[in-house]
Amino acid sequence: MSNQKPSPRPVEQGRGGERLPLPPLDALDAEQRAAAQVLIDGPRKAVYGPFVPLLRTPVLLDRVAQLGEALRFGGRLDARVRELVICVAARAVGNQFEWVMHQPLARAAGIDAGALEAIRVGARAEGLMADEQAAVDFATELLQHDGVADASYARALAAFGEPGVVELATLIGYFVMVSWVMNVARTPSRPTADVAPLPAWPL
Structure with a gap:
């Protein structure tokens, strides 16, 4: 029997509609309004994605x-590595929102389009730089497997150092956590003609 976990279908494939949509503005309490305003005033500039269902718990x-x-705007990992790894996580848990949002950011940061397409369809990405490959393997x-072998850890350590590995x-x-929140809530992705969505498993 394989140790590999089964890959999920993307959340928007199949049953039902959005479970936890954005509440009407007049239905928000003071704590919810304050939490929403912090998002609007911060780097995100809006309430979207996982923060729509999370608005229930400000x-x-x-x-x-x-x-x-802290991870996206204040981290030490290069944008190439960060956005690539987010795409890997989105594919692993079948989350369309994070895939559609971060695949263009990965491309803009310099990740090869062919590598991203391989990730999208569940194949091994080829042609990555050494630090990108170390991050993808990790x-x-x-x-x-809920952990990493010594060899994978050593390659990541050499590429990113201890703070970078953490x-x-x-x-x-x-990104697995927020994707799970959206998968439960069936939070829709932002439709775009520029990004091919994740296909359902099995292909």
């Missing part, structure tokens, strides 16, 4: 948003 929304900002192993593992966990 304290949790605030803490999750702060962690995401992320893939962690997502499939950030890399936290980044993967963060």
